[in-house]
Amino acid sequence: MRRAMPEFTDIADLYRPLRLSAGVLLIGWAPALLLMVMLGSSLSMGGLIWGQQEEPVAMEQPTPQTPREAEQEAAGIGLLEGLKEDAGEDKGTSTPESEEDDAAITRKLEVTPPPPAIPATATEYTLSLSLLIGLALAWKVAYTPVALIVAALSSNLWSIVNPLIGIDTIKRMGPVYMHVMLIYSGFAAARWLVGSALGYVPVPLLGGVVVSFVDAYFYLGVGCLLGLAVFKRADELGWD
Numbered sequence: 001m002r003r004a005m006p007e008f009t010d011i012a013d014l015y016r017p018l019r020l021s022a023g024v025l026l027i028g029w030a031p032a033l034l035l036m037v038m039l040g041s042s043l044s045m046g047g048l049i050w051g052q053q054e055e056p057v058a059m060e061q062p063t064p065q066t067p068r069e070a071e072q073e074a075a076g077i078g079l080l081e082g083l084k085e086d087a088g089e090d091k092g093t094s095t096p097e098s099e100e101d102d103a104a105i106t107r108k109l110e111v112t113p114p115p116p117a118i119p120a121t122a123t124e125y126t127l128s129l130s131l132l133i134g135l136a137l138a139w140k141v142a143y144t145p146v147a148l149i150v151a152a153l154s155s156n157l158w159s160i161v162n163p164l165i166g167i168d169t170i171k172r173m174g175p176v177y178m179h180v181m182l183i184y185s186g187f188a189a190a191r192w193l194v195g196s197a198l199g200y201v202p203v204p205l206l207g208g209v210v211v212s213f214v215d216a217y218f219y220l221g222v223g224c225l226l227g228l229a230v231f232k233r234a235d236e237l238g239w240d
Contacts, residue, residue: 020151023160028144031136039129145184146170146177148226153237172236173229180229184222191218 146166150159159165170177194214201207230239 016155019157020155020160023157024144024147024151027147027161027163027166028140029136031139032133035132035136141185141188142181145180145222145226146173148222149173149230149237152226152230153239169237173233174236176229176233180225183225187218187221187225191215 143163143166146169147160150166150169153169154160154165173180191214195211198207198211198214201210230237
């Protein structure tokens with residue numbers, strides 16, 4: 001059996017994989033990081049709070065009239081009095097028709113205030129935030145495999161963080177990438193379930209040691225999966 005581990009005689013042998021791995025992490029978690037920045041800005045302004053309770057709405061206070069509105073109301077009252085005098089109305093002799101006319105004029109002169117804005121509830125905030133988190137996680141699962149493939153093919157950080165190159169690679173791989181993504185999703189789900197279960201191990205440090213072996217097996221399986229997919233589509237990807 002030949003020795004498989006690299007010798008790492010040069011610091012660049014470590015620097016280059018770490019740089020490419022950082023690019024894969026950055027593009028995979030980019031939507032989640034953007035969401036965290038937006039959420040932090042909203043929290044600092046006191047606007048968005050997960051699970052916040054609705055505070056009781058204060059009773060609406062009458063809006064104070066502006067001088068212009070007061071003048072309009074006084075002019076309307078004067079117009080109404082003038083109409084009454086021209087019609088020769090006396091106190092106690094008004095008819096139902098004249099009362100209806102007065103009420104109609106009064107309604108026209110009244111200014112209807114705009115309806116108050118209804119604030120968004122805590123449930124709406126929670127649903128919107130959950131949807132955004134779900135989309136960010138879906139991007140992470142769907143794009144991480146192709147980001148790793150682009151990293152292996154190009155060894156270029158800019159190619160990794162450029163979504164156009166990743167989308168073009170997905171088109172070249174065709175249905176093979178859909179299979180890769182489904183298998184990768186199964187690996188990731190199994191890894192998460194095993195890690196969650198091992199978190200309840202009562203023996204100190206034992207769960208962490210087993211999780212390390214599970215992670216190593218996960219990365220090995222993902223590497224073999226992506227290598228086989230690239231081998232199948234070598235001609236389309238331009239792999240020598």
